[in-house]
Amino acid sequence: MAGSDTAAPPAASAAAPDTVKILIAGGFGVGKTTMVGAVSEITPLRTEEPLTVAGLDVDDLKGIEEKRATTVALDFGRITIGDDLVLYLFGTPGQQRFWFMWNDLAIGALGAVVLIDVRRPESSFAAVDFFERRGIPFVVAVNGFHGVHPYPTEEIRESLALPESVPVVLCDARERASCRDVLIALIDRLIDEFTLRSASPG
Amino acid sequence: MSVPPYAPTAGEVSGGDEAGRLVRPFALTGGRTRPSRADFTLITTVTAVDPPPERTAWPQPEHGRILRLCARPVAVAELAAHLDLPVSVVVIMLCDLLEAGLITARPPRSVTGAHDLDLDLLQKVRDGLGRI
Numbered sequence A: 001m002a003g004s005d006t007a008a009p010p011a012a013s014a015a016a017p018d019t020v021k022i023l024i025a026g027g028f029g030v031g032k033t034t035m036v037g038a039v040s041e042i043t044p045l046r047t048e049e050p051l052t053v054a055g056l057d058v059d060d061l062k063g064i065e066e067k068r069a070t071t072v073a074l075d076f077g078r079i080t081i082g083d084d085l086v087l088y089l090f091g092t093p094g095q096q097r098f099w100f101m102w103n104d105l106a107i108g109a110l111g112a113v114v115l116i117d118v119r120r121p122e123s124s125f126a127a128v129d130f131f132e133r134r135g136i137p138f139v140v141a142v143n144g145f146h147g148v149h150p151y152p153t154e155e156i157r158e159s160l161a162l163p164e165s166v167p168v169v170l171c172d173a174r175e176r177a178s179c180r181d182v183l184i185a186l187i188d189r190l191i192d193e194f195t196l197r198s199a200s201p202g
Numbered sequence B: 001m002s003v004p005p006y007a008p009t010a011g012e013v014s015g016g017d018e019a020g021r022l023v024r025p026f027a028l029t030g031g032r033t034r035p036s037r038a039d040f041t042l043i044t045t046v047t048a049v050d051p052p053p054e055r056t057a058w059p060q061p062e063h064g065r066i067l068r069l070c071a072r073p074v075a076v077a078e079l080a081a082h083l084d085l086p087v088s089v090v091v092i093m094l095c096d097l098l099e100a101g102l103i104t105a106r107p108p109r110s111v112t113g114a115h116d117l118d119l120d121l122l123q124k125v126r127d128g129l130g131r132i
């Protein structure tokens, strides 16, 4: 049947790169979009999805009264790794009522950065829970607004009850090099995990 | 990635008539089988086939715009942003174009589960990040 061969016809897509993604998550207003913009090679792009799309649980829409006008905005950036590999960064919607979208976004992600506003870390607790529960590898990046970092990483690790395996990195979401280092910390964690697994099969 | 295409129920095929087996099932969906929307994730790359088959009229002008935008490989999310349309709408049009054989779609690199992740990929990403 005509529709049965829809998945990636090989020949013509040979030039298309492999794509991978990382999520930039965290509470409302912690600097997710700022971080995406700081490392992206393009101005962060934005798509808006009306909330009436099929496939949403009715429960997910609870508390959203203004249905006609409600859209979920998703912003994302791109880092070209090479001719054949492109990394996308997706800033997850920060408002708690939109968190149902995170499930979809998380599918197929390499991992996540949970960004924390150093002045109100509790706003990102739920994000930590989200990735922890799903076993999605993540790093915690502490955004020192105004470049100020009053707490050492160990104190933050303790207050979040994070295991040693989760890196905690201090960062400035406005600085490209700082955000790059956060992403590298995530990849290093993935590499460590991979190496551990290969060393002890089963 | 690939999900079986939309299959009509018996009722849709023939209006409940058993003899309806002779009716082409997709006559009732405009004669088209729908590629599954699951074929298009946010980071699925789509590319217009080159050279494009002769075609003058589109159901929507956006179909033509999409084809122009994906003359080079482009991710679904990027397309949606450039078109200023919701991803869900763009995906429906991509289904049309895929069905018409005008684009190809490349699914993202699979990274779910331990088996898919390979060290080469991670190292490559790490090196790439080191260069920015």
Ligand SMILES: Nc1nc2c(ncn2[C@@H]2O[C@H](COP(=O)(O)OP(=O)(O)OP(=O)(O)O)[C@@H](O)[C@H]2O)c(=O)[nH]1
Residues within 6 Å of the ligand: A027, A028, A029, A030, A031, A032, A033, A034, A035, A091, A092, A093, A094, A095, A143, A144, A145, A146, A147, A172, A173, A174
């Ligand atoms: N001074 C300072 N301001 C920042 C920093 N990071 C972000 N901001 C500002 O804080 C505000 C919120 O940042 P965003 O990047 O939009 O935060 P967000 O997490 O994407 O927010 P939502 O998507 O609404 O949840 C913006 O006005 C930013 O310019 C920072 O490191 N220092």
Ligand SMILES: [Mg+2]
Residues within 6 Å of the ligand: A032, A033, A034, A075, A091, A094
């Ligand atoms: Mg944002």
